[in-house]
Amino acid sequence: MRYFITFSYQGSSYHGWQRQPDACSVQQTLEEAMELLLKQKTELVGAGRTDAGVHAKLMVAHFDTTVDFDATELIHRLNAYLDASIAVASIQKVHSDAHARFDALSRSYEYWVIQQKNPFLEQAAHYVIHSLDVEEMNKAAFLMIDHKDFECFSKSNTDVYTYLCDVTKAEWKIIDERLVFHISANRFLRNMVRAIVGTLLEVGKGKMTLDEFKAVLDSKDRRQAGASVPAKGLYLTNIQYPY
Numbered sequence: 001m002r003y004f005i006t007f008s009y010q011g012s013s014y015h016g017w018q019r020q021p022d023a024c025s026v027q028q029t030l031e032e033a034m035e036l037l038l039k040q041k042t043e044l045v046g047a048g049r050t051d052a053g054v055h056a057k058l059m060v061a062h063f064d065t066t067v068d069f070d071a072t073e074l075i076h077r078l079n080a081y082l083d084a085s086i087a088v089a090s091i092q093k094v095h096s097d098a099h100a101r102f103d104a105l106s107r108s109y110e111y112w113v114i115q116q117k118n119p120f121l122e123q124a125a126h127y128v129i130h131s132l133d134v135e136e137m138n139k140a141a142f143l144m145i146d147h148k149d150f151e152c153f154s155k156s157n158t159d160v161y162t163y164l165c166d167v168t169k170a171e172w173k174i175i176d177e178r179l180v181f182h183i184s185a186n187r188f189l190r191n192m193v194r195a196i197v198g199t200l201l202e203v204g205k206g207k208m209t210l211d212e213f214k215a216v217l218d219s220k221d222r223r224q225a226g227a228s229v230p231a232k233g234l235y236l237t238n239i240q241y242p243y
Contacts, residue, residue: 002064002098003071005030005044006090011055012123012232013085018049026050026086030061033081037074038067047100047239048107051191053231055124057110058089060239062100098243106168108184108238111197111229114177125178126197126233132204134172134179140203140213141170141181144196151220153199155191163189163220172200184238191228199226 007030015023019031027044034042044061071091078088112125115132144150144167151163169184181197199216202208208216208226216224 001066002062002094002096004060004062004090004092004094004098004100005088006058006060006092007056007086007088008058009056009086010084011050011053015052016050016054017046017056017059023052026056026059027061029082030078030086033078034063037077037081038065038069040065040067045100047104048188048236049190050234050236051231054234054236055232056236058238059236060100060104060241062094062098094243103241103243104239105242106184106186106238106240107188107236108169108182109188109193110235110237111181111183111193112233112235113179113181113197113201115179116177118177121178123232126229128201130205132179132201133206134174134204136206136210137172137200137204140200140210141172141183143210143214143217144170147217149220150189150192150217152216152222152225153192153195154189154222155195156222158190160189165189165192170196193234194228194231195222195225197233198229201229202226 009026014026017026019025019028031042031044042063044063046061075088075091114121114125114127148164150165154163165185165187167185169182171182173180203213
């Protein structure tokens, strides 16, 4: 039987989602907890990968098991066993060929920026001391909606079959003391969101014009884009499925 498990995690103490040979990952931590409680080897297939230090307000993975279990009880036992950095929200039975990664229609991320020093957000947001023109940043972000090739924002030497992405939302909003960037797309390249935010901040600081931002998009050259912002401000927030 196949199940979808939905959970969240604070990524500061993990070397990303995917298992690593010599580092602690979210996947390994959750798999080991499930194997202990189900008493059966359990492999999780995540909806995607998050890099070291990146957080997830919502992540989905699927797993197969022959064990008959009560979902509510298993959720309770997992949350009691796992430390505070991971929280399981739901476990639902799905059809046998449902796939957490390949069936996902879209993914959404947020990136948090603060402009005043805040000790309570120091590990949760990127502190930018320069004044920012949010209107210009939003104009630049809107240019990505009709753009398709995002090689300029992809991590170098990444083995992918295409750099094409369909971005459906890219917008900055002021929420309380945070400046939050929202972006949704059918898929994302490695390091893509952090590179986009770093480049949009260059626009906000007045160091890059809208025409120059468009030239970066058209360049397909990562060297033309801005520096990637720190992982601590990035959150996976939603994954949509057709069922």
